[in-house]
Amino acid sequence: MSLMHEMGERALRLGVPFSVHLDLTYRCNEQCVHCYLDHDDHGEMTTAEIKHLLKEMADSGVFILTLSGGEIFLRKDFFEILEYARDLTFCIKLKTNAVLIREAQAARLRDLGVQSIQVSIYSHRPEVHDAITKVPGSLKRSLKAIRFLKSQGLRVVMANVLMTENMHDYRGTQALANEIGAEYTMDPTVTPMMDGGRTVLELNVGESDLRNVFRDENLIGNVDEFCAPPRAANEDDLNSLPCSAGHTSCYVSPYGEFYPCVQFPLSCGNVREQRFIDIWRHSERLKEVRSIRLRDLSSCSKCAHGGSCTRCPGLAFMEGNMRGPSTQDCEKSFARTGIPSLNLLSKKQEQDKDKDKDQDSPPRLVQIQLVPAITGRRLAEMGGGAVSAIAS
Amino acid sequence: MKKKLYVARSPRIAARKLGEETLVMSAQGSTLFTLNPTATVLWQAADGITALDAIVERHICSEFEVEAEQAIRDAEALAEDLARHGILLISEKPISSTRNLTVQEQYR
Numbered sequence: 001m002s003l004m005h006e007m008g009e010r011a012l013r014l015g016v017p018f019s020v021h022l023d024l025t026y027r028c029n030e031q032c033v034h035c036y037l038d039h040d041d042h043g044e045m046t047t048a049e050i051k052h053l054l055k056e057m058a059d060s061g062v063f064i065l066t067l068s069g070g071e072i073f074l075r076k077d078f079f080e081i082l083e084y085a086r087d088l089t090f091c092i093k094l095k096t097n098a099v100l101i102r103e104a105q106a107a108r109l110r111d112l113g114v115q116s117i118q119v120s121i122y123s124h125r126p127e128v129h130d131a132i133t134k135v136p137g138s139l140k141r142s143l144k145a146i147r148f149l150k151s152q153g154l155r156v157v158m159a160n161v162l163m164t165e166n167m168h169d170y171r172g173t174q175a176l177a178n179e180i181g182a183e184y185t186m187d188p189t190v191t192p193m194m195d196g197g198r199t200v201l202e203l204n205v206g207e208s209d210l211r212n213v214f215r216d217e218n219l220i221g222n223v224d225e226f227c228a229p230p231r232a233a234n235e236d237d238l239n240s241l242p243c244s245a246g247h248t249s250c251y252v253s254p255y256g257e258f259y260p261c262v263q264f265p266l267s268c269g270n271v272r273e274q275r276f277i278d279i280w281r282h283s284e285r286l287k288e289v290r291s292i293r294l295r296d297l298s299s300c301s302k303c304a305h306g307g308s309c310t311r312c313p314g315l316a317f318m319e320g321n322m323r324g325p326s327t328q329d330c331e332k333s334f335a336r337t338g339i340p341s342l343n344l345l346s347k348k349q350e351q352d353k354d355k356d357k358d359q360d361s362p363p364r365l366v367q368i369q370l371v372p373a374i375t376g377r378r379l380a381e382m383g384g385g386a387v388s389a390i391a392s
Numbered sequence: 393m394k395k396k397l398y399v400a401r402s403p404r405i406a407a408r409k410l411g412e413e414t415l416v417m418s419a420q421g422s423t424l425f426t427l428n429p430t431a432t433v434l435w436q437a438a439d440g441i442t443a444l445d446a447i448v449e450r451h452i453c454s455e456f457e458v459e460a461e462q463a464i465r466d467a468e469a470l471a472e473d474l475a476r477h478g479i480l481l482i483s484e485k486p487i488s489s490t491r492n493l494t495v496q497e498q499y500r
Binding site: 003004007010011014016018058061062063086089090091092113114115 | 401403404405406407408409410411415417419424425426
């Protein structure tokens with residue numbers, strides 16, 4: 001067990017929020033086709049509010065602080081916030097498109113002892129990357145910035161979201177990262193909009209393409225291990241926690257909304273109205289999230305993938321039920337192993353039943369469209385409150 | 393007469409107390425350390441202005457019931473060890489500000 005993992009375990013035992021993802025703004029200078037955010041400013045926290053929050057977080061034991069957005073460098077007070085956060089000895093990770101980073105900013109990030117900078121790069125080809133960001137010249141500027149950061153000896157991670165638009169470029173992007181001396185990470189998950197909108201999911205890579213990606217040993221490493229047959233849950237698995245969201249980590253939006261995770265928009269309170277530690281300790285919604293064990297998930301606990309699945313509770317919540325399956329993760333498990341999850345099997349059965357019904361019934365004069373799995377209204381009804389919070 | 397030593401926390405580290413121990417991450421190579429309760433006391437008191445022997449007398453001898461002479465020797469060894477890892481600065485003069493030190497000065 002690594003020391004960091006050991007510290008995470010200790011934080012869990014002590015009830016400490018070890019890691020926080022704080023979005024400083026949702027505004028952005030890129031307009032990425034797959035982005036889950038509304039980029040308008042609906043009342044971001046002020047510099048004073050953010051500093052107050054950071055002090056509360058430090059006093060609560062937060063160690064890892066990820067500053068993200070939107071584009072963090074659009075905040076004029078970014079370095080003031082960063083300097084204050086470093087005075088409070090947080091371990092800082094940044095997520096940025098790096099378009100606004102020049103030599104001077106890179107040197108300042110080095111001086112402030114930032115731990116790592118994750119830069120979104122979608123392709124090694126400008127025509128593909130720039131089409132995704134919708135900003136001509138953005139790849140060139142981001143790469144120039146990465147070189148500035150590397151020249152300062154900083155740790156840079158190139159993060160590539162794999163989608164239909166850049167499906168065939170991940171090898172080239174990985175090679176580019178190697179050439180520059182950056183680390184490379186790739187995620188084939190386009191997530192729903194924070195307001196519940198799911199049209200962006202059409203950008204997700206199809207199953208057969210994903211199967212090929214998961215069998216690329218240059219990317220995956222040990223393919224046999226990664227694509228090994230699934231394992232059903234044993235007794236230890238059934239008592240295990242789904243993930244760290246709400247247990248040792250959480251998310252705070254630019255408007256002060258407190259969620260278990262950036263991908264889990266269940267509003268647990270607002271740091272403008274309550275102390276950070278009070279939400280962490282006393283939010284009923286957070287307590288509910290913490291109470292869930294694998295054995296409480298009616299479908300997943302009985303699934304053939306139960307012991308080896310990487311189900312995201314936030315995606316399950318966005319799909320309609322935080323105790324339900326996350327179909328996107330089921331699809332990834334299927335692409336890895338070739339074995340469908342219980343959720344996929346039951347969806348298939350429902351589809352087959354619908355087909356049979358259609359064949360038995362007389363032809364319809366009106367074609368009824370399938371209703372999306374979740375709407376903004378439904379999300380609010382589930383107790384999220386996220387929709388109104390973001391829109392207000 | 394032995395010269396006084398002053399110790400200050402490096403500005404290029406991340407640190408947080410977790411239970412009785414302190415978690416410290418050095419920006420130099422992203423190395424992670426945990427400091428035991430004694431080292432944590434020394435770490436917290438390392439303000440660059442208070443001499444190491446005074447820190448030991450005030451915070452360590454009283455709290456851990458150890459003899460001053462031995463405790464100072466142990467504290468010097470510990471401080472040098474932490475300095476080697478780039479997470480503590482040692483000087484024979486008070487260290488007033490670490491913010492403007494160059495990287496080379498910080499790790500000297």
